[in-house]
Amino acid sequence: MSDLSATLPLGRLRSVWRFVRTARDNSIATYGPDAFDRDYIERQLLWRRILIVNAPDGVKHVLVDNADNYTKSDLARRLLEPGLGRGLLTSEGETWRHHRRAMTPAFRQIARYAPIVTDATEAILADWDRRTSDAPLEVTGEMMRLTLAIIARAMFSFDTEADVAAIDASVTAYQLGVRLGFLDLVGLPGWLPRPSARRANRALRGIDEVIGRLLQRRLPPSADPDDLLTILLAAHDAGELTPREVRDEVVTVFTAGHETTAQAVSWAWYLLARHPEAEAALHDELRSALSGRTPGFDDLASLPYTRMVIEEAMRLYPPAHTMSRQAIADDVVGGHAVPAGSTVLIVPWVLHRHRRWWDDPERFDPERFTAERSAGRPRFVYLPFGAGPRICIGASFAMMEAVLVLATVAQRYRLTLAPGQTVEPIGLITLRPRHGMTMQLKRRQ
Template sequence: MSGNGVSSAPARPGRVQRPPGPGLFEELPRSPANDRRFFEKLLEIHRRFGEVTWVGPPGLRRYGVAHPDDVQHVLLDNARNYDKGCFEYASLRLVLGGGLVTSDGEHWRRQRKLAAPAFTPRSVAGFAEAMVAATEELLERWQPRAGSGRAFDLVPEMMGVALRIVGDALFGFDTAGIRERIAPAIARCLYCTMARTPLSPPLGVPTPGNVRFRNAIRTLHEIVDAIVAERRRSTAEHVDLLAMLMAARDEETGEGMSDVQIRDEVLTLLVAGHETTATALSWTFFLLSRHPDVRRRLEEEVDGVLAGGPPGAEDAKRLPWTRQVIDESMRLFPPVWGIARAAKEGDVLGGYEVPPGSVVYLSPYATHRHPDFWSNPEGFDPERFAPEAVAARHRFAYFPFAGGPRVCIGNNLALLEAVLILAMVSRRYRVDLVPGHPVEPQAVITTRPRHGIQVTLAKR
């Protein structure tokens, strides 16, 4: 990150074989999840070495990219040259199999087309009722805690409400019975996936780490198999994504999806559909607790809009500050902090040659703090997301949902859900961080708060 306003990848002259960089072994640890300084180092690498950096290890072509031009090039302009054929997604495939997040090529295209109708603006608006019902249940459950001074961790609470919504909305499934089992299994899988390196023993080798990982994967598979089995037994008519997946037939062969394919898709959507949104909400409440002025303005907005009762999908449009708060929170703590892509053919990024087979790392965390695009990058300021400010900015300076053909399929759902939950909670309670509780991001696949977020509740 130059900080000098110069840029645009293709325009930079002076191609060289390899960009400068620390090499993975010098600067970055084996597992980002275990490194308390990982995010600091990520920013430091771009400060020291520039927009495109080589992150080794020797012999491997791995590049970290920070400039929005380069992000746009990889995700959108030359997206057809980049796929998920790299080690990082192979690790994730151990958990999610060949679902939408991890698949590529024709299989991905077919599955994306199949799932798309569940995520149109109209379908998403239809989920508002499930979102409001899940949040009302949360507010009632929180009632005895309000004003009691009793501290609790906000993260599992947000995970629970987001899981219930995705279960209800997409699969017509009540997740109350699985919450206790699924949360530790997902946390374990995220950690183990992140901890794997190209040198890790295959999953079949019974090291203690592999055994824990396999047990967690088995738990997730059992949970999802039970959801699908319950549906197969049901005689009622269902109109949801699960019904669509189960009814899908290949245009040419007429064959349906196998049980494993259905499981992979359901598990993918169940995990991707709640972990990220819950993480975003957890960081948002933390930031609001640190910024009383921003919170006061949010409370004024929600008091005005929600005065007549619980909100609907249309009300979300009348909560612009609430939305800007969420946007700014995901700038500082993007729920997905890094995205990897493998170059199929040679390319040029930031003036450097990228040979075929290279892995390119994009990081919303780094780009969202790029000093050429964000003044006072560490400051929390939702005004940055006022419509005129957004229109004036590079469109890939901010990409919490990635972009291009593989943009997050659930982005509209996530934003509606986050706005409704934040508004409803803020109308009724004030969420305060417990003084002295250490809050720091941990780089698992999502940007989880390493020690949770301990809070108390006050009734408003």
């Protein structure tokens, strides 16, 4: 620090320090009201040059048209790599292309996963039915328990509660323990040791043990060739993936594939609890489409409002609130120079509430996603799953899962915010409620 103070005015250092402190605690708090009106925002944080892109053409340029010029940023890698290694989220180039191609079949034909989703949801509802107390429950944790059980069974054929619990504990410890530090945010070199890497490794020991056991397991000849576990183990047996690469992909899909969906559904519960008219519209649809039965994959087409509730919840509270990239070579985006090495941020938290693209952006209004009202809205202002070659591989799976979970639970329980509960979104790796989301559950039938 003393070197820095010698070359930089103290006032500037102080303001960088304040910015970094805010970003570490809650990255979305760094966007003031004017961010929601502007197309581009430039920031200089000591050595780090940042361009925030809020214009749809600029977003398309970075994520799609010139995607080859942008890697995941060092910030994203520093948050994710200590735990996830070089899985699909963090790898680049030929390794990423090869793994993405190999894993894609597991994310097609998602109809076969629908019974896993509804069985796991019924199991959690049975737990709720057995409760003898009507004390409020922390709903994000409940949704996380559910989506973790779903991903474990759908993608990896895990069925033991103990394995799921070990992974759950590790992933939560990881999210809470690993945050960007001052060194990361101001762009100091990566070889400087970071305490967060040690915390990450400790947090993920539980996952590594479970995956170690998994790799010992032989595949039954009847295994579904498109099951993700089958794909990864077969590639391992053929010498195409090292044990470390298999481990990284399993941890990546576990981590990327459960918390985001749990947050999306939790924010939907929160919004429904605060908007009785939307809750009533949801129930009209559920009654006429399902009459109380558990939905299946074929019912999705008759649940458009349920889907719009999830879409609108992800607009207001995008679980993946920020995508960060780093320019390989000099570029120009929307007239703004982007020298090689710059950080480029695409921030669904801002884009989804941008005053130029959305009518009354703070209002919860699921019907803005009807075909008529979506017509004419630029494609690149709504990006809950990203866009371009790095678009979420699990997007269709996640939508199917979120709609079926919401429809199944809403038919059985009404969720209202517990008295005194304040809900404040904070941007960590995902967008989470700072104090959780404690809700009262009331059985409907």
